[in-house]
Amino acid sequence: SRGSGSSTPPLARPSTAGEAFARMVHAVELGRPDEDREDDEEEREGLLQGRLGKEEEEEARRAPRGAGAAGSVWARLWQAWSRPPGPNSVAPECLRGCVAYSRREEELYLPLRRIANIPYDAQEPIHERTLRQLFAAARSPQEARELPAGKDPRWKELGFQSEDPRTDFRGGGLLSLQNLVFLAEAYPERTARMLREAAPPTSSGSGVAEYLFAAACINISAMLVLLLGLNSVPMMSPVRSMPCPVHAVARKNVARVVAALAASQRDLEGIDASMPPAREVLGELFSSAIFKLHDEWRAICVRKPNATLLDFGDALSATAIALERFLGSLRAPASRDAADATALSLLFEPLQKVDPLHWQTRFLNQLARCRSGALELACRACAMLAQLADEFGLLWFLRKRAGGMEL
Secondary structure (H helix, E strand, O other): HHHHHHHHHHHHOOOHHHHHHHHHHHHHOOOOOOOOOOHHHHHHHHHHHHHHHHHHHHHOOOOOHHHOOOOOOOHHHHHHHOOOOOOOOOOHHEEEEEEEEHHHHHHHHHHHHHHHHOOOOOHHHHHHHHHHHHHHOOOOOHHHOOOOOOOOOOOHHHOOOOOOOHHHHHOOOHHHHHHHHHHHHHHHHHHHHHHHHOOOOOOOOHHHHHHHHHHHHHHHHHHHHOOOOOOOOOOOOOOOOOOOOOOOOHHHHHHHHHHHHHEEEEEEHOOOOOHHHHHHHHHHHHHHHHHHHHHHHHHHHHHOOOHHHHHHHHHHHHHHEEEEEHOOOOOOOOOHHOOOOOOHHHHHHHHHHHHOOHHHHHHHHHHHHHHHHHHHHHHHHHHHHHHHHHHHHHHHHHHHHHHHHHH
């Protein structure tokens, strides 16, 4: 298993827990049992069309008030310029393909966007079962069966701020809980080791790098939601200097990985496709980010022996810098190789080698932002030039028609 450090591909591992997890995710997404999903494809298409329609409405509202009437030339040119590059952009593929999601990628992201905006609800049975699933993975199934429904001091041993973990999920929602479950089930040994090192030395922990493990995981989950632009409402960023979202090229790189994984699940036989591709990719990215955060905090504790939780923000900031650098250089595997032994879990390992304190890392981040911004400006310029050509063609037609009427 991956928890023991072997190279078994994540898509080929036994999926008894994965299938149950996937059924729970689909039930949350669609609001009904998984056996009643005959109209799933139609619903996803409708959601996609609705999302694209909302984007067009937002672009129309961004038109300047001083541009005159809604149908004026300047208003239409401004709308063409301010429209973010999308699958229907008139820009060449060599530009659009670097910064804009394809229609297929948008469709694959839809379930993830929905879950990212679902708050944790203690009255929802599915949410409560997922919380108990986390306890079973982090502690033991026997303890989970005996766990009381309300508060319990053992939750604090997992790194929550109080004996009731439900209050901690107010900032991260259901997705942060699902990410924690993914980490504990996919990497049980590494999770147990990090919990021991993060626990206070007076308890069962070693106190090597004491911090609130579960609370830190919720912060990392919120960080990834903001970096990837999955939130539909404003959220508090764990790191003030972090770009929200990260530049378009980095987001496109992640979308390519999701699309490659989806293609491999569709084309190859014998692959565990019980978990949606976007959830699988985010789960692996989240796990790698937690490993990086833990290592950065340990390094800070070594450099500064008297470090306290007030210094933990430095570890979060370093992780955000490393994530931006890594996502900006991420390359998707070929579709035929997306499910082999070196695929998903190994794809995110280079994140651990990024040095966020090195000047080159910050320089390359700035360079990637400039490149991404230039590509977006080029796409917007193509859209405005296309609109300008349409306007001139329309004016020429009207003038020719007016001239004919005078004659």
